[in-house]
Amino acid sequence: MSVQQENPAFATIDKLNVIYEAGLDGQGRPVIVLCACQLPNPDVMDYDTVLAHVLTKLDTLTESEYVLAFFASPAYYRPSWMWLLKVYRALDRKYKKNLKALYVVHLEGAFRYIFDFANRLMSPKFAEKLFYISHLENLDPILPLRNLNLPQPVIDYELQLPSVNASSSTATVDKRRGTTGFGSTGKYGTRRNTTEVAMAFGRTLDDLAEIDRITGVNIGEDYIPPVLCLMIEHLRQHGMDQEGIFRKSPSSVEFKQVKHALNKRIPVDLKNYDIHISSNLVKTFVKELPVPLLTSRDVHCLDKATVRQERVGQMQGVISRLPRYERNVLQYVLCFLGEVADHSDVNSMTINNLAILFAPNLIHHQPASATDQFTTQEEALKRANIYLTELQNSIDCLQWMILEHRALFSTDKSLNK
Missing domain, CATH: 1.10.555.10 (Rho GTPase activation protein)
Structure with missing residues (x-):
C-alpha cells in the first residue's frame, strides 16, 4: 500500500493519538502504543485512511526491533472483519520480523473474538511473541506505566476492574501500590479490592x-x-x-x-x-x-x-x-x-x-x-x-x-x- 505522509487527513487522525511511541523498554527497544478507545467512528472516518496512517507511523518506528502494547478496552467502535483482514495483509514481513513482543492488555468484547480467531492462524514462532495482560499492574514491571502516557479511558477501565488478588494481605496491597500505584489510594485513583461473588453470570x-x-x-x-x-x-x-x-x-x-x-x-x-x-x-x-x-x-x-x-x-x-x-x-x-x-x-x-x-x-x-x-x-x-x-x-x-x-x-x- 502506497502511503503519502502529506495526506491532509493524517493530521486529523494524528490528533486522535490512536498510535504513538512511548519511550523504550528495558532492552532499549522502542515501545509503540495502540489504543482501541482512540479509534474513530467508522461512519465519520474512513478506516482505510486510518490504516494508511498507522502504516506510515510504523514505517518510521519499526526500522529496527520494537515492542507493541495494544490496549483493547474500552473499545467504542468495532472495525469490520474485512478491514481487519486488510490490516493483516498490509502488515508485511518487515513489521512482523522486527516485532519482538506484543502485549495485549484488557482483552474483552469484540477484540476477544478477533484474537481467539487469530490464535488459530498464527505460527508458533509468532505466538511466542504474544502476551495477554489482564491488569496494568502486571504490565508495569515490563513496560513502566509512567512512560506510556495512557489515555484516561484506559485508566478508568482499569480502576473499575477487580483487583489481581483481592484476598491479599495489607502488605501485598501496599507492595502493589508501591510498584504500580494501583492500591486503595493509588496513583490513578480509588480501586475496588473486593472479590466479586457471581450471583447471576457464570453460574449454572x-x-x-x-x-x-x-x-x-x-x-x-x-x-x-x-x-x-x-x-x-x-x-x-x-x-x-x-x-x-x-x-x-x-x-x-x-x-x-x-x-x-x-x-x-x-x-x-x-x-x-x-x-x-x-x-x-x-x-x-x-x-x-x-x-x-x-x-x-x-x-x-x-x-x-x-x-x-x-x-x-x-x-x-x-x-x-x-x-x-x-x-x-x-x-x-x-x-x-x-x-x-x-x-x-x-x-x-x-x-x-x-x-x-x-x-x-x-x-x-x-x-x-x-x-x-x-x-x-x-x-x-x-x-x-x-x-x-x-x-x-x-x-x-x-x-x-x-x-x-x-x-x-x-x-x-x-x-x-
Whole structure:
C-alpha cells in the first residue's frame, strides 16, 4: 500500500493519538502504543485512511526491533472483519520480523473474538511473541506505566476492574501500590479490592435456581432466571425498534458496573442506562453459562436430515435431552430472538444477523487442546478452516432454529409438517 505522509487527513487522525511511541523498554527497544478507545467512528472516518496512517507511523518506528502494547478496552467502535483482514495483509514481513513482543492488555468484547480467531492462524514462532495482560499492574514491571502516557479511558477501565488478588494481605496491597500505584489510594485513583461473588453470570442454571429459592422466589418447572427476564423484558419494552440492537457495543465502564451490580443482586433500573448494555448482557449471560444451551455436536444432528419434518424431529430429540432449566432458557431466548427479527425493518436485525451475533455465544464449541501444536502455517490454516466451517454450521443451525422455534417446542404434531 502506497502511503503519502502529506495526506491532509493524517493530521486529523494524528490528533486522535490512536498510535504513538512511548519511550523504550528495558532492552532499549522502542515501545509503540495502540489504543482501541482512540479509534474513530467508522461512519465519520474512513478506516482505510486510518490504516494508511498507522502504516506510515510504523514505517518510521519499526526500522529496527520494537515492542507493541495494544490496549483493547474500552473499545467504542468495532472495525469490520474485512478491514481487519486488510490490516493483516498490509502488515508485511518487515513489521512482523522486527516485532519482538506484543502485549495485549484488557482483552474483552469484540477484540476477544478477533484474537481467539487469530490464535488459530498464527505460527508458533509468532505466538511466542504474544502476551495477554489482564491488569496494568502486571504490565508495569515490563513496560513502566509512567512512560506510556495512557489515555484516561484506559485508566478508568482499569480502576473499575477487580483487583489481581483481592484476598491479599495489607502488605501485598501496599507492595502493589508501591510498584504500580494501583492500591486503595493509588496513583490513578480509588480501586475496588473486593472479590466479586457471581450471583447471576457464570453460574449454572441449577445454581441460580437454588439461589433464587433461598431468596424466596417460587421455583417451578418453567423456571427462567429473573436476571435474564429482567434484561429481555427491558429490551422488549425499549429496544425492539433500536437500530443495530445486539450489534452495537456500549460503554465498557458502564457495562462492567451494571454486570457487577446484577452479580451482587443489587437492584438496577436498566432504563437509566444505554439500551445496548442490556443487549450485550443477554449475550454475555448465555455465553458464560457453564452448562451450554447447545454445543457444536448438537448442531450435527441436522447433517443427514433433508426434509423439514425430519430436521424438526432430530432437533426436538436434542432439546428433549437438555436439562429442564436449559430447555426453558433456550425456548425463551429463541422466542425473543424471533420477536426481534419481526422488527428487522426498523432495527436491521434479520434472523441471519441475529444468528451471526448469537451463535458464538449460545452454541459452545470444543476448545482447542492445550497440547495442540502447529508446526507449519499450513496446519494452522487447516485448523482455522475447520473452526470457520463449524462456526458457519452453528450460524446456519441457529438461523433455522429461530425460524422454527414454535415447531421445535410445540406438542402439536401438525406444526412439524
